Amino acid sequence: MNTTTTTETSLFEKIGGMDAVLAAVDIFYAKVLADDSINGFFDTTDMVAQKRKQTAFLAYAFGAPLQYTGKNMRDAHAPMVKNGLNESHFIAVATHLKATMEELNVAPELIAEVMKIAGGTKDDVLGL
Template structure:
């Protein structure tokens, strides 16, 4: 069984994305990144991306991660918060601890493509 199936397939991903965005847009530390963003469009992209990332249908045709997040100056702390919100959303929807851990691993592997490079002293 694919990880996509473990989290509930199409219905599970759709629900997870809805709960996830409710959580991140309510988080005062993350909300500024979503101001002025077309959330309906973003949710559709996220559903397609997450489906593909979890072994489901390859429907994602959006920009690559580097271009989609370029100039947003996403911090390591913000990335951690986003991952935690996704994990919590999946848990809230009944995904197993093992499935959530595997999702976290896959998302964590994308960190360097999303988090802004921080200047070194």
């Protein structure tokens, strides 16, 4: 009897695992903090802690075999929404995420998956 077991490879594994996520977070925040249209939202942010939270969230969102224990998107971004976070800011952040993936030479079809995941957070991030 020939039995074949197929296990789907997660986006997390396809993009290179935790090393890739760590590199992406570093590059991503360099872009975000250099962007005057959005960097004001991070003026009082502990960026070491923020990078740690973002790494955990992205790893989880991309299918890493770990638990995410941080705040949900709506609660995490509510203070920023109160300070004016809007769709133009969301688009700026998404653009930096896409540029980060391109800089890391992630395949276009995987970038599309990343952007679909990011886009799926929009309503919660913006409190809609």
